[in-house]
Amino acid sequence: MIGIAIIFLGGIFTLFTGLNRVEQWSKNVSSVLLLLASLFSWLEYKGILNFQNLFKWVPQQMLDISSTTEWMSALLLFLGFIIMVIMPANSRKGADVPSLMLFSLSGGILLMGAEQLVMLFLGLEILSIPLFVLAGSDKDNLASNEAALKYFIMGAFSTAVLLLGAAFIYGGTGTLNLNEIQLKLSFAAHFGEFPILLKAGLILVSIGLLFKVSAVPFHFWSPDVYEGSPNRISVFMAVIVKISGFYALGNIFNSFSPMVTWSEQWIIPILGLTIIGGNIMATGQTKVKRMLAYSSISHAGYLLLFILTPFEENINVLATYSLSYGLGTISLFYLMDYYSKQDNEFSMFKALFAKNKLHGLMLVIATLSIAGVPSTIGFVAKYQLFSTAFVYNQWAVIIALFGSAMSIAYYFKPFKYAFDNSQLKADQKSSKIELNFNSFCIIGLIAITMIIGVFPAIMQSLL
Amino acid sequence: MELLYIPLLLALASTLLGKVLSNKWIWSSISLLTSIFFVLKLPVDPNFIMAASIVDVPWLGDSIRFNLKIDGLTWLLLLLTNGLIPFVIASLKEDKVQKITPLIFLMQIGLNGVFMAFDGLVFYIFWELAMIPIYFITLIYSEYERFKTTIRFFIYTFIGSLAMLASLIYMYGKTGFVSFSYDQLFAVNLSYSESLWVGFGFLLAFLIKIPVFPFHLWQPNTYVWAPAQGSMLLSGIMLKMGLYGLIRWYLLIVPESIDFYQPIVICLAVIGIVYGALIAIRQDDMKRVIAYSSLSHVGLIAAGVMTLSLDGLNGAGLQMLVHGINVVGLFWGIDLIDRTYKTRNIHDLGGIASKSKLFTVGFFLFVIGSVAAPLTNGFPGEFMLLKSLFTFNTTVVVFAGLTIILCAIYMLRMFQFSMLGDSEQKSTQNGTIINNGEVVAFIILSITVIIIGIFPQNIIDIINPSMDQILKELSNVKGVLS
Numbered sequence: 033m034i035g036i037a038i039i040f041l042g043g044i045f046t047l048f049t050g051l052n053r054v055e056q057w058s059k060n061v062s063s064v065l066l067l068l069a070s071l072f073s074w075l076e077y078k079g080i081l082n083f084q085n086l087f088k089w090v091p092q093q094m095l096d097i098s099s100t101t102e103w104m105s106a107l108l109l110f111l112g113f114i115i116m117v118i119m120p121a122n123s124r125k126g127a128d129v130p131s132l133m134l135f136s137l138s139g140g141i142l143l144m145g146a147e148q149l150v151m152l153f154l155g156l157e158i159l160s161i162p163l164f165v166l167a168g169s170d171k172d173n174l175a176s177n178e179a180a181l182k183y184f185i186m187g188a189f190s191t192a193v194l195l196l197g198a199a200f201i202y203g204g205t206g207t208l209n210l211n212e213i214q215l216k217l218s219f220a221a222h223f224g225e226f227p228i229l230l231k232a233g234l235i236l237v238s239i240g241l242l243f244k245v246s247a248v249p250f251h252f253w254s255p256d257v258y259e260g261s262p263n264r265i266s267v268f269m270a271v272i273v274k275i276s277g278f279y280a281l282g283n284i285f286n287s288f289s290p291m292v293t294w295s296e297q298w299i300i301p302i303l304g305l306t307i308i309g310g311n312i313m314a315t316g317q318t319k320v321k322r323m324l325a326y327s328s329i330s331h332a333g334y335l336l337l338f339i340l341t342p343f344e345e346n347i348n349v350l351a352t353y354s355l356s357y358g359l360g361t362i363s364l365f366y367l368m369d370y371y372s373k374q375d376n377e378f379s380m381f382k383a384l385f386a387k388n389k390l391h392g393l394m395l396v397i398a399t400l401s402i403a404g405v406p407s408t409i410g411f412v413a414k415y416q417l418f419s420t421a422f423v424y425n426q427w428a429v430i431i432a433l434f435g436s437a438m439s440i441a442y443y444f445k446p447f448k449y450a451f452d453n454s455q456l457k458a459d460q461k462s463s464k465i466e467l468n469f470n471s472f473c474i475i476g477l478i479a480i481t482m483i484i485g486v487f488p489a490i491m492q493s494l495l
Numbered sequence: 496m497e498l499l500y501i502p503l504l505l506a507l508a509s510t511l512l513g514k515v516l517s518n519k520w521i522w523s524s525i526s527l528l529t530s531i532f533f534v535l536k537l538p539v540d541p542n543f544i545m546a547a548s549i550v551d552v553p554w555l556g557d558s559i560r561f562n563l564k565i566d567g568l569t570w571l572l573l574l575l576t577n578g579l580i581p582f583v584i585a586s587l588k589e590d591k592v593q594k595i596t597p598l599i600f601l602m603q604i605g606l607n608g609v610f611m612a613f614d615g616l617v618f619y620i621f622w623e624l625a626m627i628p629i630y631f632i633t634l635i636y637s638e639y640e641r642f643k644t645t646i647r648f649f650i651y652t653f654i655g656s657l658a659m660l661a662s663l664i665y666m667y668g669k670t671g672f673v674s675f676s677y678d679q680l681f682a683v684n685l686s687y688s689e690s691l692w693v694g695f696g697f698l699l700a701f702l703i704k705i706p707v708f709p710f711h712l713w714q715p716n717t718y719v720w721a722p723a724q725g726s727m728l729l730s731g732i733m734l735k736m737g738l739y740g741l742i743r744w745y746l747l748i749v750p751e752s753i754d755f756y757q758p759i760v761i762c763l764a765v766i767g768i769v770y771g772a773l774i775a776i777r778q779d780d781m782k783r784v785i786a787y788s789s790l791s792h793v794g795l796i797a798a799g800v801m802t803l804s805l806d807g808l809n810g811a812g813l814q815m816l817v818h819g820i821n822v823v824g825l826f827w828g829i830d831l832i833d834r835t836y837k838t839r840n841i842h843d844l845g846g847i848a849s850k851s852k853l854f855t856v857g858f859f860l861f862v863i864g865s866v867a868a869p870l871t872n873g874f875p876g877e878f879m880l881l882k883s884l885f886t887f888n889t890t891v892v893v894f895a896g897l898t899i900i901l902c903a904i905y906m907l908r909m910f911q912f913s914m915l916g917d918s919e920q921k922s923t924q925n926g927t928i929i930n931n932g933e934v935v936a937f938i939i940l941s942i943t944v945i946i947i948g949i950f951p952q953n954i955i956d957i958i959n960p961s962m963d964q965i966l967k968e969l970s971n972v973k974g975v976l977s
Contacts (some may be wrong), residue, residue, distance in 0.1 A: 406620035448642035
């Protein structure tokens with residue numbers, strides 16, 4: 033609970049104080065805020081610090097950010113911190129982008145902690161509305177404006193669907209509280225069929241959230257929006273929205289767990305479509321950013337496996353996967369942002385390894401990790417997810433394994449150019465590693481990826 | 496354990512100090528001394544399951560333990576890996592030493608790990624780990640169509656490994672989600688239909704890696720266009736991972752499916768023997784001849800393993816070592832020719848024998864080793880494999896036996912065109928292969944062809960108890976051979 037307070041108040045503070053300063057300043061301030069928030073959340077989760085007295089006024093049946101939610105919010109804030117630190121600020125004045133990112137993050141945490149469908153809706157809106165603005169924050173770029181409009185219309189539409197679903201659920205159970213819904217459903221499970229109103233409600237609410245996490249067939253907005261938005265915002269959408277969305281989905285499906293045999297029937301086709309569709313479409317892309325967008329769709333498919341498993345006991349699976357997916361995606365987006373030219377083609381990585389050893393290493397490690405090759409965190413995450421889901425549905429896991437094999441075809445595409453030194457001029461070559469703050473961050477990212485990959489027990493000890 | 500962290504240290508050292516110590520002989524000799532010392536020091540226990548662990552610590556929870564064990568078969572393959580890696584490094588061109596050496600050492604970690612792993616998931620991790628460095632070696636230094644070839648190689652093998660991962664997870668489920676440990680997986684009893692699926696997953700991984708006939712499509716181009724060191728590592732050591740997996744993991748973990756897959760694999764392997772040999776006869780590129788001959792030779796080993804006889808397994812073990820040495824020698828020799836005369840086409844070569852005598856002697860030894868002439872290292876292994884096939888089925892051995900004739904045809908054709916004759920009007924007119932340290936190392940390696948050819952029993956003695964144990968476990972515990 034302390035995390036959300038820090039970033040929300042901090043966001044307001046940055047917004048006002050950064051008004052007449054360059055954006056780098058507010059970026060630095062919000063990075064520090066995010067790190068602090070993440071650290072405090074984790075310490076509170078571990079029971080080292082206690083802020084309960086501060087938040088006594090928060091109604092527990094509406095919003096409950098404690099135990100696993102607290103830990104996941106610490107992780108989310110940490111990933112937000114990495115995005116904020118590593119992606120470069122633009123040269124304009126003002127603090128709108130960093131502070132809107134903070135507000136959006138606080139919405140993400142509300143979404144994860146929601147114990148009630150109204151709160152879920154509020155969280156989703158607080159997460160999304162800053163993003164509508166952020167997607168269009170590159171005001172002079174037509175594509176960015178298009179992205180903002182598209183995201184806004186699609187987002188508003190999907191939220192409407194979600195609200196309709198919530199209304200149906202209220203009609204079916206007489207309550208909006210997720211715990212009470214679970215209780216009523218487990219009684220109802222003894223009397224045979226569930227009312228059609230509930231089924232429709234669950235489908236509509238899921239559709240609303242699946243829109244946000246861009247699962248096939250609700251993915252059409254995402255490549256265009258990712259491509260049009262500034263890189264910093266695209267990676268924010270790909271990481272933060274997806275992780276908090278999946279936590280919320282897991283939470284909802286946990287409440288509807290008595291209906292699991294019925295809901296599996298349509299979750300698994302969506303899962304299969306998302307994995308296969310995402311991977312096939314990513315294979316055909318010629319632009320890095322669109323490839324990453326489709327790759328994030330396929331990862332949404334893998335994460336849907338998590339929905340099939342019991343929620344509470346497997347939270348470390350979601351956490352590890354989120355961390356691995358987040359680190360890989362952020363690294364690749366960073367490199368793309370660093371080297372992107374007008375067209376964003378794969379050839380932007382040409383001779384990357386000879387130009388900059390550290391960036392080359394980052395590309396290799398991030399790619400191996402996101403493709404799920406052993407000795408990186410990506411493998412640990414995929415292994416945990418797949419072996420956990422294997423208990424509940426074997427065919428879904430087989431599809432996911434097949435999808436991972438397909439994903440090699442596009443993840444390794446940058447390597448084609450990264451080691452191609454044929455057109456390299458002698459002065460572009462550099463074997464020196466510049467020691468500045470960014471290289472320090474890159475080394476940190478590589479280190480986390482490798483260390484948790486080799487010693488996965490570390491992740492468990494954090495939990 | 497030293498076999499894992501010493502290559503890691505060497506990889507780090509050669510990355511950091513590569514500029515200062517750019518002499519390949521330094522790395523080669525350090526590697527030879529350390530790795531052989533530690534391999535010889537290892538205890539050899541005939542029984543893999545009962546052997547004492549070298550290291551045993553929990554890796555992820557208690558279900559996956561980082562557990563390494565050693566028996567005779569493992570020991571032999573460790574000897575092969577760690578004995579050949581120094582020669583592979585010695586074959587490097589001086590300007591590539593700094594770049595390729597760290598990758599070779601990294602690969603050594605993966606290979607050593609695969610052969611020692613006692614835990615299913617640790618095995619899988621090392622299996623994949625060995626693939627990453629070789630992927631980059633082939634990607635960065637291949638001479639032609641780099642990306643297309645390497646991505647095909649990587650996707651093929653990755654699909655296989657993921658199928659194996661699915662099988663491993665299924666077996667893990669069968670232990671009640673308790674452990675990936677080899678003995679626990681071994682104790683699982685599968686129903687027939689289950690075992691077909693699980694066995695398919697394992698076999699797909701191993702047959703792609705070996706490669707056996709219809710799964711070999713990644714192989715020829717990768718071997719031919721990869722740099723010489725890449726071809727050596729791939730064919731000399733890495734495909735032994737597939738054969739090792741077949742013996743150690745497939746046979747004992749899913750023996751229920753052997754009845755079904757035994758004839759299929761033997762048929763495919765025998766098709767591969769004839770098919771590879773026939774294609775090799777028509778090749779002009781020397782490297783391509785060796786690539787297809789490798790397909791043919793390895794098919795015979797795989798067929799021998801699947802006969803489930805002591806002769807077959809012993810012959811397979813011996814032939815794994817021998818094939819590794821011969822293929823590394825042949826690729827090395829071809830690389831020396833390629834570097835001197837800038838061509839590998841046998842029609843452009845000729846008369847090397849009269850110019851570089853010492854080199855030709857070494858190359859000839861590797862050639863007759865591959866042809867399996869008596870008193871060379873190829874003979875005893877091939878004889879045992881053919882004998883095991885003969886006991887298994889006489890029809891099969893008619894086709895498998897063709898390898899003796901066909902191998903002689905393509906190997907001697909290659910030798911005749913490239914080495915003999917005169918060098919008038921050929922690329923070999925000018926220049927000789929200089930007798931430097933590299934050729935001396937090449938000759939040293941070729942002498943082992945004769946040594947193993949004369950004393951094969953010493954190697955059989957190492958693996959025989961382990962192979963015997965494998966067959967005993969198959970018949971006693973699982974009742975397969977009854």
